[in-house]
Amino acid sequence: MYGMIAPLFRNQKHLRRSMMSALVFSASIFTLTQIVFHLCFSINTAQQIGFPLYQVSRLVQFESFFQRIDPFFFFIFATIISLGLSMGLYSSALSFAQAIGAPDFRPYLFPLAFIALAIAYLPLRLLDTIQLSLFLNIWLTLPLLVIPLLLLLWNRLFSRVQVKK
Numbered sequence: 314m315y316g317m318i319a320p321l322f323r324n325q326k327h328l329r330r331s332m333m334s335a336l337v338f339s340a341s342i343f344t345l346t347q348i349v350f351h352l353c354f355s356i357n358t359a360q361q362i363g364f365p366l367y368q369v370s371r372l373v374q375f376e377s378f379f380q381r382i383d384p385f386f387f388f389i390f391a392t393i394i395s396l397g398l399s400m401g402l403y404s405s406a407l408s409f410a411q412a413i414g415a416p417d418f419r420p421y422l423f424p425l426a427f428i429a430l431a432i433a434y435l436p437l438r439l440l441d442t443i444q445l446s447l448f449l450n451i452w453l454t455l456p457l458l459v460i461p462l463l464l465l466l467w468n469r470l471f472s473r474v475q476v477k478k
Contacts, residue, residue: 346365346366346369347365349369350365350366350368350369353368353369353372354368361440363439363440363443364390366386366390367383367386367387367390370382370383370386371383398429402422402425402426402429403418403422405425406418406419406421406422406425409421409425
């Protein structure tokens, strides 16, 4: 997402500071969550759980007041998921508009949102949706990385530079 909004920053120093702070914050949250999750659940149980941080939040029990704080985390998760979906939709519409050379990205928001909703309702269970998402992330990005690398390798091996005399 920072690649899309980088031209909006006036100073490169602010962009670098913002990117590094977001990266450090996200990495620390994810690392801490994974450590706590792996300490709390066994491997067989962990493979069946879709949202690790939510399951860890359900284990919190401090006195009688802090026994059920998972609804608070559910609100936080819903907010974060809404922001993530909106950023993903915005960045996909912006990158699609830039790829085809369109002057404005807004006409593509509704069709892309419709496609995303249609794909989201294909699986019947939540775990099937998560497994499909992981499968698509691996097998759809593989051609996007391998094909340019093969073309670069092909170019390096078989192209000849002609020198003008």
